[in-house]
Amino acid sequence: MITKNSYRQIQRHIVWMLNHTRKEFSIDLAHVKVFISPKSGIGALLQGNPAICIRYNQMQHAINVWRKNAQDYANEHQSECIPHHLIEKGKCIILAQHVLQSTCIDQCGIIWHEYGHAYNETRQIKNTEANAYLFEVDMITAAWRQGVLQMYDVMAKDVHNYLGSRQNYFDNGTNELADKLAYLRALLDIEVEPFQRERFNRYFWCAYSRQVSLHNQENTIAWHK
Ligand SMILES: [Zn+2]
Numbered sequence: 001m002i003t004k005n006s007y008r009q010i011q012r013h014i015v016w017m018l019n020h021t022r023k024e025f026s027i028d029l030a031h032v033k034v035f036i037s038p039k040s041g042i043g044a045l046l047q048g049n050p051a052i053c054i055r056y057n058q059m060q061h062a063i064n065v066w067r068k069n070a071q072d073y074a075n076e077h078q079s080e081c082i083p084h085h086l087i088e089k090g091k092c093i094i095l096a097q098h099v100l101q102s103t104c105i106d107q108c109g110i111i112w113h114e115y116g117h118a119y120n121e122t123r124q125i126k127n128t129e130a131n132a133y134l135f136e137v138d139m140i141t142a143a144w145r146q147g148v149l150q151m152y153d154v155m156a157k158d159v160h161n162y163l164g165s166r167q168n169y170f171d172n173g174t175n176e177l178a179d180k181l182a183y184l185r186a187l188l189d190i191e192v193e194p195f196q197r198e199r200f201n202r203y204f205w206c207a208y209s210r211q212v213s214l215h216n217q218e219n220t221i222a223w224h225k
Helices: 004-025 060-076 097-101 104-123 129-145 156-170 175-188 194-218
Strands: 033-037 051-054 092-096
Touching (some): 004 097, 033 097, 051 104, 092 097, 092 104, 097 104, 104 129, 104 156, 129 156, 156 175
Parallel strands (some): 033 092
Antiparallel strands (some): 051 092
């Protein structure tokens, strides 16, 4: 069942990432929205991908089919929140509903990886997997350094496990990626005193809440329902 709450659940990962990308890279990715895909609702994810970013050069025919699938699903499941108008080229990430049941770091990693593709397109650099891995790892590193992941009770071992589960893919990345991963893994192994972490989290929670309320004022999504 996909509801507005399903969208709220992922919104926090997106809001922080959008703000960080604006500040750090002067790139605004707010035009890219996430559409949560119902299990049987869309063919784009049938090959087992948890998510895809619809590229600018995606065939319009495929997009029309996906949108039609989502529209049909919405008609049959009127109590669910299916904003199918979001399915557009260059402006949409389609996320499988089951991702919402996975751990926080998995959700972040999957969503940030797809935003990595949107980032590549917006910056007009090669839209390769290798470049999307760089963005994904940059975001995880920044979120850890800023205490954002810790705020959601993500532990260092959870991030290590996530990186381990991605290593087969990361092996196809660049030397720069290997360096970033080595740095991140070392960072995860640095112990932070509980007292320090407490202060750290309180500070970022205030800053983060402010960002969320600003973002919500700026971007009110026109919900389908
Ligand atoms: Zn990818």
